[in-house]
Amino acid sequence: MSTRDSERTSPSPLEEPKTFRVNLTVNGTERTVDVDPRTTLLTLLRERFGLTGTKAGCHQGTCGACTVHVDGRRVLSCLTLTVSAAGAEIRTIEDLAEPDGTLHPLQRAFVEFDALQCGFCTPGQIMSAEACIREGNAESENDVREYMSGNLCRCSAYPNIVRAVRSVAESR
Ligand code: FES
Numbered sequence: 463m464s465t466r467d468s469e470r471t472s473p474s475p476l477e478e479p480k481t482f483r484v485n486l487t488v489n490g491t492e493r494t495v496d497v498d499p500r501t502t503l504l505t506l507l508r509e510r511f512g513l514t515g516t517k518a519g520c521h522q523g524t525c526g527a528c529t530v531h532v533d534g535r536r537v538l539s540c541l542t543l544t545v546s547a548a549g550a551e552i553r554t555i556e557d558l559a560e561p562d563g564t565l566h567p568l569q570r571a572f573v574e575f576d577a578l579q580c581g582f583c584t585p586g587q588i589m590s591a592e593a594c595i596r597e598g599n600a601e602s603e604n605d606v607r608e609y610m611s612g613n614l615c616r617c618s619a620y621p622n623i624v625r626a627v628r629s630v631a632e633s634r
């Protein structure tokens with residue numbers, strides 16, 4: 463290949479990165495998006511879909527503020543690439559209350575037990591708790607502490623978070 467040919471076929475460093483088309487379902491609605499393969503699910507949800515209930519804390523998998531459900535399982539959306547969630551069902555905190563605004567039992571319990579202060583960690587705590595209860599991993603206070611240990615609360619509302627989660631688990 464001549465130098466001229468190789469110049470013609472090499473991508474320019476200024477070229478836009480390739481995008482990928484991804485189909486997924488978010489809170490019951492089918493969506494199709496073209497994304498840079500580096501786009502995290504967290505960025506997609508917050509910046510493309512405006513679902514800012516999912517919080518961006520550490521961006522490195524240590525705080526749990528960005529917890530959402532992918533096919534019913536808890537995931538850290540800051541560590542999940544959108545392309546890896548292709549075809550999946552995504553559920554965020556915005557989908558937890560009923561369409562008429564009736565709060566989910568966990569949302570009511572967090573209010574009732576005063577399980578928050580600033581509220582920044584709360585969406586992630588609640589999404590984590592919902593899955594935790596469904597998985598049968600909220601059978602005791604120790605269970606809740608262990609299975610939700612990835613959800614940090616800088617306001618240290620932990621005792622009341624545990625009580626709120628247990629109250630809902632016990633009512634099931
Ligand atoms: S923002 Fe994802 S774990 Fe902190």
Ligand code: FES
Nearest residue numbers: 579581615616617
């Ligand atoms: S309520 Fe403030 S970080 Fe948890």
